[in-house]
Amino acid sequence: MNREEYLNAVAAELRGLTSYERAAVRRELEGHIEDHAEALRAHGYPEDEAEARAAERMGDPAETGRGIARLYHPAWLWAERVAGALIAVMALELFLGFGGLGGVAGSVYARFCKPDDAHVTALDERMEIGNDVVRLYGINRYSDGQEDGVELWLCAYDRVPTGVVAQNIWGWSAVTANGEERVRYADGGGWSNARVTYCHIKVPLEPGDKTVALRFERFGEAVERAVDLTEVLP
Amino acid sequence: MKKQSIEHTQLLVLSLLASRDIYGYEMIVELARRSQNVFEMKEGTLYPVLHAMEKAGTVAAYEQTAPTGRTRKYYRLTQKGRGCLADEKAAWARYADAVNAVLRTEALS
Structure with missing residues (x-):
């Protein structure tokens, strides 16, 4: 499992998070893998092996993803969806100039x-x-x-x-x-x-x-x- | 010695944060170093613990960009976290004392 596969597998468990929260979790985990891979490279590991080993040391992505997803309240996800829908409607209204197409x-x-x-x-x-x-x-x-x-x-x-x-x-x-x-x-x-x-x-x-x-x-x-x-x- | 998985992760994290703000990977490195590699964990599982602590308010997090351009999420002990650390430490000491006391009496009998 490489870095991308690990991160995607975690993200798959984070459907209850807002896009902002998901991105923040991804950034944090990716930073961790990158830090670890860098340390391994400094110890003489070849590039590929350092990446693979750092990702492997993270453990089960589903477990981590579920553990994190449990902590977030779905209300925020709905708030984000509702806000997104409202913005779309408002953009349409702006485009139509409030008067409809008539x-x-x-x-x-x-x-x-x-x-x-x-x-x-x-x-x-x-x-x-x-x-x-x-x-x-x-x-x-x-x-x-x-x-x-x-x-x-x-x-x-x-x-x-x-x-x-x-x-x-x-x-x-x-x-x-x-x-x-x-x-x-x-x-x-x-x-x-x-x-x-x-x-x-x-x-x-x-x-x-x-x-x-x-x-x-x-x-x-x-x-x-x-x-x-x-x-x-x- | 057989490697142990961390059970009191929260206590260890609070203890690490008592001296300075650090990020997730640094915690793993510090835990391994201070425990002479006795404590090892699946590194990803640290994050549900950290996020739970953040939600509970014992730690707070902020992102900071290193001179290398990499942005890291640092954790810092809150006032509530300091109180929690003191309590947990005391509880752990009592537990350890109790275990030791039992082991001592076994040796005497």
Whole structure:
């Protein structure tokens, strides 16, 4: 019986121990055999013989294994198993972002969606804000008797379909028309879940306004994208 | 002389640890040396005893890495272990005295 065979035979009796405890027992016994083999080599034993003799001197591995296994409480093994299962579940939850896989389809859809009203002109302007993408997918003029302006149709999603979008992403944004801030809003007020959020806003325009720009500011970093109204609107 | 197996392993271990912290293999070597090779044991069977003592709290263990890079598990006598050693020693002395007393009376009769 060599060192590995001895250690494996002991380990076979240690099924009631946690992996940590088993590893500790193995380390200790292996260290013992190694120390003994080293002493034998120092006395002139050839390598193989020193190993074999040191392992043989350990005696019956099953006896030692059973003797040790008796001392350990199986509750810890169960605690380890339960903890392992919990960690697996939590990892899965993290991966799915707590929302299940349902939102993934929504996140993918947001990348290609078009406005469903005929009076809204389709656009596809994308801005990267950290790990998220804000997409301007539609624009239209409106007039409600008191003011004229444009409506912007926006959505935001994580770059990765399984990722989670920042829920306060609209809170970092401002809208300017010709460089003048017209709208600042704290939340989108649109439909959203963990992976995608929609928002539509009205920007009042003055006569002569030719551009409207979206501006996102976060941690001192600003991203801005201007849309030329004369080009996108009839 | 026929070699004896250790019966009072716990007492011997406690006694070895009274002077300094040592690891399993060192105990085997020390036991053989101090008993002039009368005490020999299947070395692996020392570990259930050590682990039981650790659970009972008479010894505590810690791992320490030698300059050679090898990590060893050292055992140290706890306060409880010192008390246990004193008791066990006294019990052993009484037992040995009793055995000797019987042997002496046999010689006299």
